[in-house]
Amino acid sequence: MTEQLFSNLGVFVLGLLVGFEVISKIPTTLHTPMMSGANAIHGVVLAGAIVTAALANNPVDYVLSFLAAALAAANVTGGFVVTDRMLKMFGRPRRSAAPDKDAS
Numbered sequence: 001m002t003e004q005l006f007s008n009l010g011v012f013v014l015g016l017l018v019g020f021e022v023i024s025k026i027p028t029t030l031h032t033p034m035m036s037g038a039n040a041i042h043g044v045v046l047a048g049a050i051v052t053a054a055l056a057n058n059p060v061d062y063v064l065s066f067l068a069a070a071l072a073a074a075n076v077t078g079g080f081v082v083t084d085r086m087l088k089m090f091g092r093p094r095r096s097a098a099p100d101k102d103a104s
Contacts, residue, residue: 039079046072 026034049072053065 039076039083042072042076042079046076 023034046069049065049068053062053069056062056065
């Protein structure tokens with residue numbers, strides 16, 4: 001293994017450890033805003049996957065860049081769907097438009 005690979009692996013492992021520590025310290029009331037911020041970060045990941053796809057020059061690169069873009073898009077979409085559902089839990093209950101027939 002090369003020195004560059006060890007360096008990249010070390011940064012990756014340190015990023016995992018720091019990320020876990022930061023996420024575990026966030027209070028429960030801040031999880032919804034944090035998820036919205038994380039979705040914005042995943043949008044950057046999607047942009048990076050698209051840039052990588054533009055630089056592809058063989059079939060393997062095309063397939064891998066397509067998979068990266070598809071998974072990043074699914075992650076962003078799923079994150080916003082979950083955030084929307086969580087925010088609806090805090091909204092006021094809606095009244096039904098039709099009056100109840102049994103009330104009279």
